Amino acid sequence: MLDIADELHRWSGLGAPFAVATVVAIGGSAPRQPGAALAVDGGGNAIGSVSGGCVEGAVYERCQEVLAAGPGAAPVLEHFGYSDDDAFAVGLTCGGEIDILVQRIDPAARPEITGALAAAVAGESAAVARIVEGPAELMGRALLVRSDGSYEGSLGDPERDRTAAAETSALLAAGRTATTVIGADGSRCGVPLTLLVEASVPPPRMLVFGAIDFAAALVRAGKFLGYRVSICDARPVFATPRRFPEADDVVVDWPHRYLDAEVAAGRLDGRTVVCVLTHDAKFDIPLLERALRLPFAYVGAMGSRRTHLDRLDRLRETGVTELDLNRLHSPIGLDLGARTPEETALSIAAEIVAHGRGGTGTPLTGAHTPIHHEPKISPRRLGSPAA
Structure with missing residues (x-):
């Protein structure tokens, strides 16, 4: 649901009122992950x-039926599964399975939902937990959990709320959207309740030096992938907003000083990617x-x-x-045979995705590896305690 928070x-x-259909569970080669949503308003x-x-x-x-x-x-x-046996059946041609929760949202009556949407739009860290499997009278109840551990809304029981808030906070700290199971009485055993926790965190940073x-x-590629992209160079004649209109930040500073300042300010985390394009030792070595x-x-x-080998020797000396x-x-990027800046940016972006998702970078044709991979990185701030 938070993936379409703006609208x-x-x-x-x-x-x-509007209706939201949210993927809450998947199996096999399903095309969308839990949290993906389709919404319909009263005008269709x-x-x-x-x-x-x-x-x-x-x-x-x-x-439309739930709205009406x-x-x-x-x-x-x-529940939707594979529909090969019946050409007219509604199902997934990819062979996967998905469970979808369809829920009517009346904004005035659901402040925890509207609060979660507002937080996502504002780029704040917050998560919403909804009951997606359990007693019928509890289905769709929601809790909004903020980064400081406070929460709004209720799942119908104070102890249940405290347990759900703790579980949701852990997923929020990891920046994960996932399901978790708690006991209906608030314990971590007993009659189970399944919660879908949708986490919204600020976009990851890409630092291009x-x-x-x-x-x-590379700025354009980074923005396309959803990063907040910053350009840094010590040479003011080159580091200008006019040359990089799509960058979120254009900074004139020595690269290592800028990196130190961003770390000290707590603006970088475990999702941050650093791309060093200067290939000049006086900039590269202190930064790397x-x-x-x-x-x-x-x-x-x-x-x-050759530059790479020299760079390694210099870094060992430090x-x-x-x-x-x-x-x-290093050398940065996947082997795509890239020549142009755009092709090179694609090569770098592909390596970033493959590394973050655990991909191999090999062609899928003829391969026996999973098509989809879980992310390996989290948004925990540098220097903060582990979740």
Whole structure:
């Protein structure tokens, strides 16, 4: 649901009811992950997607039915599987399975939902937990949990709320959207309740060092992937907003000083990616010496193989360990045969995705590896305690 928070927040502001269909569980090669949503308003307008097209029509109709049922309409849990046996059946042609919760939202009566949408739009860390499996009278109840551990709304019982808030806080700290199971009485055993926890965290950071033409292309790729992209270069003639209009920040500073300042301010976390494109030792070495000692998601540096070997020797001289050197992606990017800045940016972006998702970077044709991978990185701030 929070993946379409912008439009749902706008709908909430109008005060009119709408229906939200949310993927709550998947099996096999399902096209969308839990939390993906399709919403329908009273005028029949639809936004979002739950399956990439396979079952959208059926889900849209179910949303309209729940809306028409009026205030207090019970949420509906729908299951869709493979439909090969019947060409006219509604199902997933990919062979996967999905469970979808369809729920009517009356904004004035659901402040925990509207609060979650507002937090997501504002880029704040927050999570909403909804009961998606359990007694019928509890289905769809929700709790909004904020980054400081406070919560709003109720799942119908104070002890249940405290347990759910603790479980939700753990998932929020990891930046994960997932299901979790608690006991209906608030314990972690007994009659189970399944919660879908949707976490919203600020976008991850991409730090690009070196205000060159390749950087301009990488900024566009980073924005496309959902990063907040910052360009940093010590040369003011090159590091200008006019040259990098799509960057969120254009900073004139020595790279290592800028990195130190961002770490000290708590603005970087375990999802941060660092791309060093300067291939100039006086900039690269102090920067990489610091970056490789921090638990960033990805650190890559541009340069020839000869530059790479020289860079490794210089970093060893500063005391960087072999274990940390093994985290350096250099020469940066996957082997795509890239030549142009745009092709090179694609190569770098592909390596960042493959590394973050645990992909191999090999062609899927003829491979026997999973198509989808779970992320390996979390948004925990550098220096903060582990969740």
